[in-house]
Amino acid sequence: MSQQGSFGRRTWDRNEYERMAHERHKQEHQSHQRQTGKSRAKIIDRAKLNFESNLNKRQVITGQVGGMRGEGVGFRCELCDLRFKDNLKFADHLNSPQHMMNSGEKMVEPATLEQVKAVYEELVRRKTSNDDTQDKPGVTDTNDSHDEDALRTKRAQNHPIAKDDDMSKALGFNTFGSTKR
């Protein structure tokens, strides 16, 4: 692998070392997956994280309070076994190279125009289908308006001025606010 050159300097066979490095990387990667048991990629959809689901709720925390590992108070990354006290730090961790390596998430490539068009078509399709479903409750809306008409006539019937009484008609009201009848 290394030889003495004509001037007594050592020279190295670069291809040989490159092959060895490649094999070593492959072995390390396999052993890492075996250790952690995370061969399956567990990618978290960041946009769907809901930090407010436990807002104003009480939870009984068993286990340790301090430290960064294990169950406890705060936001927990189960993959990396780390806890964070605020969501900004948690989001920072999700974007960190350490977490990306553990979850197997890859950085995306720059999009081409075709990909942009494909995503756009899908979004337009979803939007139009949503509009269609939103039209359906409109049928029940007309029913609601019927109910409202009924409610209005009922209110008119109950209205104090509607009572047949000369005095109340003249005054425009029929009681002085007393509940006594």
Add this chain to the structure above:
Amino acid sequence: MSVNRGIIVDRELSSRKHKGVNSTELAEKIVRERVFDSLYWKLNCFNVNAATILNRCVELRCVGSFEQSGRPFPFLCLFVKLIQMLPPSEIIEFYLQQHEFKYLKVLALLYVRIVERDQDTLRQHLSDYRKIILFENGAWSLTTVDVIVDRLLTEDFFIGLTLPFMGASE
């Protein structure tokens, strides 16, 4: 042994340059820093490209830079992401030509004004009268796409962003 990396002056620098300037620096420092610290940026603007960012762009419901609390609006975060990514101009053209999502169009118009600085492209959209909800100087208002285009063509500031010099109009 830890490596001393020195003082970090600019975060999230782009891998691309626009006219010799790192494209992230097209947004002012103070604007960038506040965007990079926001939760929306960290959750929605990481690891996206010009195609996947559309999922967030179509959810836009208003145009604005910062709320009264100082939290950046999604509109501003997505705009900073766009200039950081610096997508090819044909993708921006596609954003402009689509007619389904008006806030995506305004985003692309602002991009054209600040990055490409092309007056003719902007003028083509002066006949779009769709309504836009705008938050500026601490107040909500209702405006239209053509009014925004006109402001982009004539004024120096838009939603607190400085608009660069574009050359004299004809």
